[in-house]
Every structure is written in C-alpha cells, then in structure tokens.
Amino acid sequence: MSDENAAQGDMPEIEVPVTETPEVDPVEALAAENAELKDKLLRTVAEMENLRKRTERDVSxxxxxxxxxxxxxxxxxxxxxxRALVVIPAETRxxxxxxxxxxxxGIELAERETQRLLAKHGVKRIEAAGQKFDPHKHQAMFEVPNPEVPEGTVVQVVQEGFAIGERVLRPAMVGVAKGGSASAAPAPEAGDDGVDKSA
Structure with missing residues (x-):
C-alpha cells in the first residue's frame, strides 16, 4: 500500500482550464429570439396562404x-x-x-335535350371544321388531298369533340387537308445542304 501511495504522489496534478462564458446581453438575446419567432410566424402565414389558395383551386x-x-x-x-337520326332518310322524315x-x-327532342343539359353543365362542342389542326383538341383520322386550303386545316369532321372547361372530354375525329398551295402553307425550311430540317 505504501508503494501505491508513493506512486500516486509522483503523478503531477492536471489543471483544467476554466473557460469563462461571455455575458450575454439580455436585450440582444430577446431581440434575436424575437427575430427568429417573427421569421417563423411569417413563414407559417405564407404556408397557410399557399394552402388556402391551393384548396380553393382544388375545390374550383x-x-x-x-x-x-x-x-x-x-x-x-x-x-x-x-346516329339514329342520320340513318332516317330525309324523305322519310x-x-x-x-x-x-x-x-x-321524340328522338330529335331527346337529342336536343341531352345537348342542352350537357351545355348547361359546361360541356361544349369543340369547333373543328375549317380550323387549323390542334393535336390537343383534334384526332386526325385521315388526310384529304386538297390544294385549295392550307395544309393542316380540318376539312372534315367524322365525330364531334367536346370539352368541359379547359379540358377535352373527347377529341374531335377529323380529316385533315394535305398538299395546300405554296401561298397557303409555309415553305419547308431547308438547310445549306438542301435537306429539309423542319421535321
């Protein structure tokens, strides 16, 4: 035991440096906390406003x-x-x-009433005949050689298209003009090598 005490006596004492914490000004601390809380409040208000707008848009x-x-x-x-009306010859009508x-x-009345009710609820016919082909509203079924109208013009409607608001319920099935005159259709863009690069 005396050897252990002697060994402990030989060990140097370790001094732990004491770091002094700087005194924080309570006014500055409260100001920083206030700024942080204000920032959180503003972010929360902005998020709630965005949520309100998104909810209104979803409801609409x-x-x-x-x-x-x-x-x-x-x-x-x-x-x-x-179709039932179309198959009845005009003479028979x-x-x-x-x-x-x-x-x-009765068939005519039912068809008109159905169209009226659809229109009442925002379903409207897509104008297609004579319009420029729009792949978002029209579905091309075939091409019609017609040099008298610009290429890409709808010249025949096979089935009417309908939309509700800005959304297409059913695209119009159409025939599209091909081979319009040079003045009616834009010329293809040719590169320096004479190759058509418009495709």
Missing part, C-alpha cells in the same frame, strides 16, 4: 370537372341518338305520319 376544379366522367358517358348516348313521325320527333 372539383366543381368544374366532377361530372367529367358522367358527361363522357352521356356523349355516347347523344351519339347514339344522332318529311313524309312520316302517325307513330313513325312521333318516334322521329
């Missing part, structure tokens, strides 16, 4: 487009009524009597 979209699926299905029924006349008038 839901109101506008909630019936899109139903309207798309109703277009099939409207098409069926239109004019000379029809009795039950046949009532049937034709």
């Amino acid at each position: 979209d839901t109101r506008s487009y909630a019936i899109a699926g139903f309207a798309r299905d109703m277009l099939s029924a409207t098409d069926a009524l239109s 004019e000379t029809a009597e009795g039950t046949l006349k009532s049937l034709i008038e």
Whole structure:
C-alpha cells in the first residue's frame, strides 16, 4: 500500500482550464429570439396562404370537372341518338305520319335535350371544321388531298369533340387537308445542304 501511495504522489496534478462564458446581453438575446419567432410566424402565414389558395383551386376544379366522367358517358348516348337520326332518310322524315313521325320527333327532342343539359353543365362542342389542326383538341383520322386550303386545316369532321372547361372530354375525329398551295402553307425550311430540317 505504501508503494501505491508513493506512486500516486509522483503523478503531477492536471489543471483544467476554466473557460469563462461571455455575458450575454439580455436585450440582444430577446431581440434575436424575437427575430427568429417573427421569421417563423411569417413563414407559417405564407404556408397557410399557399394552402388556402391551393384548396380553393382544388375545390374550383372539383366543381368544374366532377361530372367529367358522367358527361363522357352521356356523349355516347347523344351519339347514339344522332346516329339514329342520320340513318332516317330525309324523305322519310318529311313524309312520316302517325307513330313513325312521333318516334322521329321524340328522338330529335331527346337529342336536343341531352345537348342542352350537357351545355348547361359546361360541356361544349369543340369547333373543328375549317380550323387549323390542334393535336390537343383534334384526332386526325385521315388526310384529304386538297390544294385549295392550307395544309393542316380540318376539312372534315367524322365525330364531334367536346370539352368541359379547359379540358377535352373527347377529341374531335377529323380529316385533315394535305398538299395546300405554296401561298397557303409555309415553305419547308431547308438547310445549306438542301435537306429539309423542319421535321
């Protein structure tokens, strides 16, 4: 035991440096905390405003487009009524009597009423005939050689297209003009080597 005490006595004492904490001015500390809380408050207010705007936009979209699926299905029924009227020859329509006349008038009335109700709920027909082909609104079914109109012009509508608000429910199925005159259609851009680079 005396050897252990002697060994401990030989060890030097270690001094731990004491770091003094600088005194913080309480006014500066409160000012910094105030600035931090103000920043958090402003960020929270901005986030809440963004959330409010996003929610309003979602509610507006839901109101506008909630019936899109139903309207798309109703277009099939409207098409069926239109096809039923198309197959009846004009002569038969004019000379029809009795039950046949009532049937034709009933189909016409049902088709008009369906179109009216769709329009009432924001479903509108896409104008296609004579318009420049727009892949967002039109679906090209075939090309029609027609040098009298500019290339890319819709010259025939096979099936009407419809939109609700800014969204297309069904694109118009169309025939598009091909081979318009040089003055009607822009010339292709040719490079220095004579190769058409417009594609």
